[in-house]
Amino acid sequence: MTKVQVLIIGGGVMGVSLMYHLVKAGWSDVLLVEKNDLTHGSTWHAAGLCTHFAHNPTIQELRAVSVRLYRDILPQETGEDCGFHPAGAMRITRNPDRMDEFRHVAGLSDFTGYPLEMLTPDRIAELHPLARLDGLLGGIYEPDDGHVDPSLATHAMAKIARRGGARIWRNCAVTGIERDSAHWRVETQKGVVAATHIVNAAGTWGWEIGHMMGLNIPSVPVLHQYLVTDTVDAVQDRVAAGLPELPIIRDPEESWYVRQERDGLILGPYEKEAQVWSVDGVPPAFGADLMPPDLDRVEHIIMAAMERIPALQTGGVKSVINGPITFTPDANPLIGPAHGAKNAWLLNGSSMGVMEGGGAGWFLAHWMTHGAPPMDALSVDSRRFGAWADRDYRVAKAVECFGLQFGVHYPHEERPAGRGLRLSPLHDLMIQRGAVMGAAHGWERPNWFSATPDVVADETFRRANWFGPVATEVEAASTRVAMADLSVFSKFDVTGPDVAAFLEAL
Numbered sequence: 001m002t003k004v005q006v007l008i009i010g011g012g013v014m015g016v017s018l019m020y021h022l023v024k025a026g027w028s029d030v031l032l033v034e035k036n037d038l039t040h041g042s043t044w045h046a047a048g049l050c051t052h053f054a055h056n057p058t059i060q061e062l063r064a065v066s067v068r069l070y071r072d073i074l075p076q077e078t079g080e081d082c083g084f085h086p087a088g089a090m091r092i093t094r095n096p097d098r099m100d101e102f103r104h105v106a107g108l109s110d111f112t113g114y115p116l117e118m119l120t121p122d123r124i125a126e127l128h129p130l131a132r133l134d135g136l137l138g139g140i141y142e143p144d145d146g147h148v149d150p151s152l153a154t155h156a157m158a159k160i161a162r163r164g165g166a167r168i169w170r171n172c173a174v175t176g177i178e179r180d181s182a183h184w185r186v187e188t189q190k191g192v193v194a195a196t197h198i199v200n201a202a203g204t205w206g207w208e209i210g211h212m213m214g215l216n217i218p219s220v221p222v223l224h225q226y227l228v229t230d231t232v233d234a235v236q237d238r239v240a241a242g243l244p245e246l247p248i249i250r251d252p253e254e255s256w257y258v259r260q261e262r263d264g265l266i267l268g269p270y271e272k273e274a275q276v277w278s279v280d281g282v283p284p285a286f287g288a289d290l291m292p293p294d295l296d297r298v299e300h301i302i303m304a305a306m307e308r309i310p311a312l313q314t315g316g317v318k319s320v321i322n323g324p325i326t327f328t329p330d331a332n333p334l335i336g337p338a339h340g341a342k343n344a345w346l347l348n349g350s351s352m353g354v355m356e357g358g359g360a361g362w363f364l365a366h367w368m369t370h371g372a373p374p375m376d377a378l379s380v381d382s383r384r385f386g387a388w389a390d391r392d393y394r395v396a397k398a399v400e401c402f403g404l405q406f407g408v409h410y411p412h413e414e415r416p417a418g419r420g421l422r423l424s425p426l427h428d429l430m431i432q433r434g435a436v437m438g439a440a441h442g443w444e445r446p447n448w449f450s451a452t453p454d455v456v457a458d459e460t461f462r463r464a465n466w467f468g469p470v471a472t473e474v475e476a477a478s479t480r481v482a483m484a485d486l487s488v489f490s491k492f493d494v495t496g497p498d499v500a501a502f503l504e505a506l
């Protein structure tokens with residue numbers, strides 16, 4: 001029997017990034033097992049986009065760490081390029097609310113130290129001469145964004161990790177997981193491994209490996225496609241003239257991204273009606289495979305992209321990539337302890353695993369080796385979902401997240417899917433009294449009370465219709481009496497001989 005300190009299951013960009021960062025942190029007794037070969041899940045076929053655009057500082061930091069790793073650190077360490085193209089990126093819009101969202105993210109990014117630039121239509125034309133400007137209000141520019149070759153980056157991390165003592169078993173599927181008093185006993189095709197720590201980094205197979213670990217991983221595979229064009233004359237001319245690579249461009253209103261690929265373009269559409277795939281288990285034979293192209297589903301988005309970037313119409317379709325992406329109910333990854341299972345960790349559920357993978361491995365390695373995460377973990381900790389996040393909920397939220405991939409993410413955003421799961425006994429009474437409900441951890445709870453019935457909260461970055469009513473509530477709570485239903489809050493059952501003294505001390 002093989003004994004190791006850490007066993008990582010899954011050799012995609014996420015698992016290999018963890019292996020690399022654990023070795024860097026001084027934990028070299030690490031074994032990674034991969035059922036096929038490295039990157040043979042979703043990693044090999046990703047479009048490789050890396051961004052700094054995010055609504056949350058932790059998610060943004062994961063993405064920024066990835067860029068630094070792929071662009072600077074790995075090439076320095078290996079002497080080889082990871083195929084990182086520092087093309088920059090922009091998002092364009094004709095929607096005034098979206099402009100507010102861009103200002104919001106630009107403000108956050110000033111604070112986190114990754115400044116983004118607000119764009120006028122003239123500046124869009126300057127940065128991306130192939131884009132038509134009709135109807136555009138402006139955009140946002142992400143100067144340090146780019147795209148990477150996910151396979152090169154993964155293999156570079158593997159190389160450094162192996163140099164530092166980590167091991168990789170390829171063509172070695174995990175077939176069963178058990179826990180004895182001291183270890184995890186993991187059955188693999190190359191024998192049983194006794195591991196102090198195990199990590200589920202199985203990407204699309206995260207749910208299956210979770211099942212073996214006795215966990216219900218809230219992640220659902222959803223199919224995503226992009227198409228690669230043949231030579232596009234306008235791009236070829238730019239290449240011949242030695243002009244810089246075109247920035248990645250996204251139109252969130254029309255739900256697509258476009259980036260340069262050699263002398264052609266890649267177009268990635270995100271349809272509103274997502275197609276979930278293999279929710280109850282990936283077919284055993286599925287490996288480094290793709291689905292057949294299904295462009296009918298996204299034709300309307302392709303047409304819209306061609307309107308905005310007419311050069312797209314001039315290149316035939318060279319290939320279509322259609323593969324699974326995992327979505328959690330809030331589209332953020334699961335990074336951290338698998339709570340309730342000793343020394344078991346999660347590193348999966350990312351729908352942006354290339355741009356987040358470098359940082360996700362850093363984040364989890366820090367958590368494992370220091371006993372605490374390097375920064376606020378609320379957005380990635382698996383405790384944001386519980387047993388209440390059942391199959392229907394997971395599927396409904398994955399579909400919603402995919403469709404809202406390019407939605408405007410307003411402050412205090414309340415999404416409609418998967419609602420009404422957990423209700424306080426006072427729920428109906430509060431609705432009668434004007435409660436405007438939000439969802440937290442599956443619970444319905446009042447965000448505020450409206451004086452008039454059937455009111456919904458404004459979605460805006462500006463002053464919303466709840467401002468006045470909440471001011472009234474605050475005034476009442478601070479000067480008179482307010483009553484709140486705390487049914488949904490945590491309750492602690494404290495027992496034991498010194499319980500009275502303990503509670504008195506609190």
Ligand SMILES: Cc1cc2nc3c(=O)[nH]c(=O)nc-3n(C[C@H](O)[C@H](O)[C@H](O)COP(=O)(O)OP(=O)(O)OC[C@H]3O[C@@H](n4cnc5c(N)ncnc54)[C@H](O)[C@@H]3O)c2cc1C
Nearest residue numbers: 010012014035041042043047048049174203352353354355
């Ligand atoms: C068309 C498309 C385009 C994309 N474009 C981008 C993009 O531009 N930018 C971006 O950031 N993301 C993109 N993604 C998403 C990205 O590909 C994934 O988020 C990322 O690859 C996930 O990496 P991972 O390591 O978590 O999973 P994977 O790469 O799927 O790795 C999991 C590994 O676990 C292994 N495994 C599974 N079961 C077992 C077992 N029982 N035993 C041993 N090993 C096992 C698998 O073989 C696999 O290699 C795209 C996805 C698609 C489908």
